[in-house]
Amino acid sequence: MRLGGHGLPIGSDDPYAFARAHREFGYGAAYVPEVRLDDRDRLVAIEQAFAAENVVLAEIGIWRNLVSPDAAVRQANLAYAVERLAIADAVGAGCAVSYIGSFRAGTDYAPAAENMGPEAFDASVETVRYLLDTVKPTRAKFALEMMQYSLPDSVDSYVELIRAIDRPMFGAHFDPVNIIMTPRVYFDNGALIRECFDKLGPWVVSCHAKDIKLHHQAALHLDEVQIGEGVLDYRTYLAELNRLPREVPLMLEHLKGDEYAVARDRIFAVGDAAGVYFAVRP
Numbered sequence: 001m002r003l004g005g006h007g008l009p010i011g012s013d014d015p016y017a018f019a020r021a022h023r024e025f026g027y028g029a030a031y032v033p034e035v036r037l038d039d040r041d042r043l044v045a046i047e048q049a050f051a052a053e054n055v056v057l058a059e060i061g062i063w064r065n066l067v068s069p070d071a072a073v074r075q076a077n078l079a080y081a082v083e084r085l086a087i088a089d090a091v092g093a094g095c096a097v098s099y100i101g102s103f104r105a106g107t108d109y110a111p112a113a114e115n116m117g118p119e120a121f122d123a124s125v126e127t128v129r130y131l132l133d134t135v136k137p138t139r140a141k142f143a144l145e146m147m148q149y150s151l152p153d154s155v156d157s158y159v160e161l162i163r164a165i166d167r168p169m170f171g172a173h174f175d176p177v178n179i180i181m182t183p184r185v186y187f188d189n190g191a192l193i194r195e196c197f198d199k200l201g202p203w204v205v206s207c208h209a210k211d212i213k214l215h216h217q218a219a220l221h222l223d224e225v226q227i228g229e230g231v232l233d234y235r236t237y238l239a240e241l242n243r244l245p246r247e248v249p250l251m252l253e254h255l256k257g258d259e260y261a262v263a264r265d266r267i268f269a270v271g272d273a274a275g276v277y278f279a280v281r282p
Contacts, residue, residue: 001242001278003209003267004029004058005252007260015042015049023053026264028280029249032060032093037083047091054280057093058249059173059206060084060140065101065108066131067123077101081131088140094249095141095205097173100124100150111149124151125164132167141171141205146179154179155196162203171205176232177212177224186214186222190233197240207241207250209267224254227263234270242276 004027012018015033022030030050035042050057062084064077081098088096100123103114114120124144131142144152144161152158158172176193180186189212197204211230215221227234241248252263264282271278 001238001271001276002028002056002058002247002249002280003252003264003278004031004056004249005209005255005260005264006031007252007255007257007264015045016052019049019053019055022050022055023280024282025261026268026278026280026282027055028278029056029058029251031251032057032088032091035087035091037087037090043087043090056247056249057088057091058251059095059097059143060088060093062096062098063108064098066098066127067101067103067120069103069105073105078127078130082134085131085135085137085140085142089135089137093140095143095171095173097143097145097206099145099147100127102150109147109150115150116153120151121161121164124161128161128165128170129167132165132169137169141169143171143173143205145173145175145208148178148181155192155199159199170203172200172203173206173208174200174204175208175210176237177208177210180212180222180232183214183220186212186231189231190236193233193236193240197243201244204244204248207237207248209237209250209252209263210254226255226259227252228266234267235274238267238271238274238276242274247279 008021010021062081068074085096099109102110102112104110104112146152152161211225211227211232213223213225213230
């Protein structure tokens, strides 16, 4: 298994130094470093540098509203997504990932009733097909991150999208925190994790790692927290990832500075207890 993330003690524009820093930190996977599609020399250097250090390029983020009702915004965001997917393919990354967005103008992925309807499903299918048919990637897949209030918002809706999109380079991205939306699921999130890998396992290309905590308030309130400070069943998460017939990276996110080292060590500790082997350790 391979863990990756941010929080490295040094930042360098040199791909070889950056790749080496990942390995020394204990990361066996990495987010794709910033690079332009027209910088061919740097694209080649990034791929070679990370391969030399046995660090897998897991994913590149897009994080733009790909279904914005504002046509100019939508077209600009789609152009950006095309470039990012092409970059991922050029360096041999596992995937380019994004949320699909929102039908509320002026937002990236804000809640809107329109986000959940049949028109949103059709727009998601059309958008993903457009990106894949435009870029025609041969190595990097495109994936959508499941979100609470945009599609796909559940394991079953993801499977439905995969079947409707019908493109071999459309993969699945998994972050269980994003689809824990009720107390029942919260307290038994291991069942959700197992369901995801049972149904989406053949398509999963990358995963995110964080944690979640339910607060005692009058209205339901769930917060993202540091790994180990919530209830996410990491023993089940790592075991299910480890059962896959291929390496799928697990990527830390949304932390600051030394928090990444704390999260790294906590995941390694769970892995050690569960008998899960990590390809790279500090």
